Amino acid sequence: MVVTGRWWAGRRRRPDHVIDLELAEIIAAIGDGELVPHYQPLVSFQSGRLLGVEALARWDRPGAGRLSPGAFVPCLEEGRRMTDLTSWMIDRACADLDRWRRLFRLPVGFRVAVNVSATELVDRRLLRLVGEALQRYRLAADGLCLELTETAAVEDLATAAEVVRELRALGTRFALDDFGTGSARRDVLDQLPFDMVKIDRSYAASLASADSLAFISEVVALAEERRLEVVAEGIETPEQFAALRSLGCRQGQGFGLGRPAPADVVLAPWMPAPAGI
Numbered sequence: 001m002v003v004t005g006r007w008w009a010g011r012r013r014r015p016d017h018v019i020d021l022e023l024a025e026i027i028a029a030i031g032d033g034e035l036v037p038h039y040q041p042l043v044s045f046q047s048g049r050l051l052g053v054e055a056l057a058r059w060d061r062p063g064a065g066r067l068s069p070g071a072f073v074p075c076l077e078e079g080r081r082m083t084d085l086t087s088w089m090i091d092r093a094c095a096d097l098d099r100w101r102r103l104f105r106l107p108v109g110f111r112v113a114v115n116v117s118a119t120e121l122v123d124r125r126l127l128r129l130v131g132e133a134l135q136r137y138r139l140a141a142d143g144l145c146l147e148l149t150e151t152a153a154v155e156d157l158a159t160a161a162e163v164v165r166e167l168r169a170l171g172t173r174f175a176l177d178d179f180g181t182g183s184a185r186r187d188v189l190d191q192l193p194f195d196m197v198k199i200d201r202s203y204a205a206s207l208a209s210a211d212s213l214a215f216i217s218e219v220v221a222l223a224e225e226r227r228l229e230v231v232a233e234g235i236e237t238p239e240q241f242a243a244l245r246s247l248g249c250r251q252g253q254g255f256g257l258g259r260p261a262p263a264d265v266v267l268a269p270w271m272p273a274p275a276g277i
Ligand code: C2E
Pocket: 040, 055, 056, 057, 068, 069, 070, 073, 082, 085, 086, 089, 115, 116, 117, 147, 149, 177, 178, 201, 233, 234, 235, 236, 253, 254, 255, 256, 260
């Protein structure tokens, strides 16, 4: 299906940052190699070391500069073509992981996270895509983590749970993204087998609020009970880092720890210098 109509048609208000794009153009751009993954470091609070990276899509659109996912992901969602992006991102993430492991001595347990949309969880194509990409680059499945966003769209929890269980049986890890916002449903956390929960960045930005502190403590306690890893997102300042660490978070991401960057530069600052330099 190629949807050529303007994707915001029928919406009450077109967000300012959204550029006039058509679905067919985005899909062509994926095929033409105009998209590029950037990677943001995931850091251990205890050791300050790199634990992995998250892949974030960017579109270098000729004549328009670099576009963030907010400018094209909603269009793919609406046109039900998210898998075009996901399959490309999984392939690129696995290719980059393969290249990094040849170039660097990666930390034990290093993983690359790729965002997947909830609508894809009821689609068994995701299993095939992951299996094929791991095989193509001869990677172990525990090097890959899938981050589930917009869980409001998980309509069929039973099928989603089956797909997640099969992915985890391969060894792939599974994270619930943006927890604490309207886009991450609590019942989804209760019913799907996650390895990790990521506390939305709005909480790091509102640490002066008693409600935020209470929520973060609650998530940390719940995660301990269920043996889930907790990641605090959106860490920009040393004060946020210290506060989130004292609340029991052990891993974090944010501009203050490392900004998203292209594959060829993101890891170098975290890696020991090669012998002889
Ligand atoms: P996300 O998965 O929650 O990714 C984190 C977003 O927060 C990224 O925005 C990142 O640049 C931004 N960020 C990270 N640290 C900080 C910080 O300290 N402060 C602030 N203010 N922002 C920070 P980005 O790259 O624009 O991505 C936005 C969202 O688009 C992502 O949110 C994710 O939900 C979605 N997305 C990105 N790439 C993909 C993709 O390949 N597939 C899918 N399905 N969604 C994607």
